[in-house]
Amino acid sequence: MSRRRTQIAIVGGGPAGLLLGHLLRLEGIDVVIVERASADYVLGRIRAGVLEATLTDLLHRLGIDQRLKAEGLPHDGFYLADGEKLIHIHVGELTGKTVTVYGQTEVTRDLMDAAEDRGLEIVYEAGDVALHDIETEAPYLTYSKDGVEHRLDARFICGCDGFHGPSRKAIPESAGRTYEKVYPFGWLGILADVPPCHHELIYANHPNGFALASMRSASRSRYYIQVPVDEDINQWPDDRLWDELALRLGPEAARHLTRGTAIEKSIAPLRSFVFEPMRYGSLFLAGDSAHIVPPTGAKGLNLAASDVTYLSDALIRYFRSGDGTGIGGYSDRALARVWKSERFSWQLTTLMHRFPATSPFDRRMQQAELDYIAGSRSAQAAIAENYVGLPL
Template sequence: MRTQVAIIGAGPAGLLLGHLLRAEGIDVVVVERATPDYVLGRIRAGVLERTATMLMERVGLAGRMHREGLPHDGFALADGDRLIRIPVTELTGHHVLVYGQTELTRDLMEAAPARGLQVLYGAADVALHDLESDAPYLTYSQDGRAERIDADFICGCDGFHGPSRKAVPASVGAAYEKLYPFGWLGILADVPPCHHELIYANHDRGFALASMRSATRSRYYIQVPLDEDLGDWPDDRLWDELAVRLGPEAAASLTRGPAIEKSIAPLRSFVFEPMRHGRLLLAGDSAHIVPPTGAKGLNLAASDVHYLSEALVRHYRHGDQDAIGGYSQKALARVWKSERFSWQLTKLMHRFPETDAFDRRMQLADLDYIATSRAAQTTIAENYVGLPL
């Protein structure tokens, strides 16, 4: 098979990139190792910056997102007894939209056939070849057959564990990583949210987050040690702990219910440079991971896709030979700023093993300053809603 652009990974980054390129008449094939049901079964976040919503609008797939998504004009930081609201829209002129990543992926997936976007599911053992040449290709197996796709460019949107980043020689790439000494224990339940906006809570017993997927489905998290046993957290214990950490105002509106899904996720900050090697271009989690504290994972992937689609369109439609070469530097400038915000918010809101009484007082002083400073709130709001492209 021959195509102009081969995309590895049919998550939101790969599908969104595919739709943007097809809208410009560029030939694209997407390969995905999993089945469609497996892709849609991944439970992920759902706070969308304006970049993500703008790109969905650009490909004409924003209808359901705007009908069912929940616009949020702010969010709250909790420091025990009070909620410190960050009025995002008032401070920036923009809002975020709560719309589950699964639903965004579904919109992109279901529209693919009608838009001429070919997606090959069940592609196992994907391998990349001749990336430094003008004729790269990838191989994979499907239904027991060996297959090959020749392309002008290969785009790795296959996540942290995919083969794309691993195809970059160690002598060329550099990885920067910080592993956090705790994880997030999350529960998904069909209950109304305890608050109309997200609450990020800093408590003596650790971090907590009150979030939602819709007006009737809630997502909550608490900070736990990495070696915590999920079996030690029956639903009732988890609801009790959330009520304590989120504070009295949120606890008063907390509706309990059985878990649809419960899991513990580790936290890490990770950046791989460069995001381009020869004819391979990385985007999304294949190149960077952020702790979920700042709601940047999907949104960073969307900004990568914006820069990458722009570069490829300029290459094919305008003969711009420098567009591809500038992709990595442009994308990484925004990546590092988002990494900084997520890292700072994680430090502010979590209890670290080495946290002593002085460190704890510094966290509380920071939160008190944020509560009384419009300038501090503006800085947070600008980062939360998404820095300009």
């Protein structure tokens, strides 16, 4: 077995692991990222693209924001639609801040491309990754690569390996608690090289179900509709999906809807999930390994960025001065922001979707809430504040 040592071993080479690796390497800390998939597979994951300032500030700090500045689309508002009613949430006016539309795939690509120059080592296609002795101060990883077994010793392990990765599963059941809500529907998404139907996002509540008009660039659009969680994607040829989008988004958006062939089409289930605590011994969890939010609030990647901000600050302090205060408080600090983002995503999901068991009373509550939002600057300000990202 091959054996080596590093200061930090990161499990997972998606954006959370890459961001954390770059931040630690910027301070001269030794890091190795171990990723089970290939680089091409990681880049092939189609994910969200609304970035809070928390994330764009991190990319600027790392000097990895050239393409973001050139290609990112600043947004200072979005719409909530209910029938023919369009409610504009003017985020810029209400908060003085904006978000940026820039695909998660592009963030990942930029971080990958900058890894070699920063001396950030990434081991792709690592099989059978396992964590050992995480309750001690001498944890280690084992994995296989090209038929060779490897052992990677570290002072700390950071699990950035998503919901299905091995990191969270390495924590004894008795040491953690899971909170979960599984929604009875999914999002059927289509990605197409067509201009968006509107320059801002539209979240629509329609009798047939939720719909979202979004984009990845000025020439690439991303649309979603709510479908049953067990829906057969083969029942949704492109033409049927475009027809349904035009219906649910409303007549104004439909007039500007450009149809095109799907580059990618998939159905994603929706769930709210939190695992506590986000630290066990020498293992820290960050991003989707610790929490999942419905995509309605565009918080998944942004929550990973706030986790990484807290965790990198704590680890840098530890290696600079031996101060363990930050690592001791990481879980509580991260979870305080996680639960607020979970609340916002749950609230927006509940407001804008049609649930199978929705009663006439429930529907009138949705309408009353939307009427209140339409006429209340304070309500709009609360939504805007959460949408752009709460303070760290």
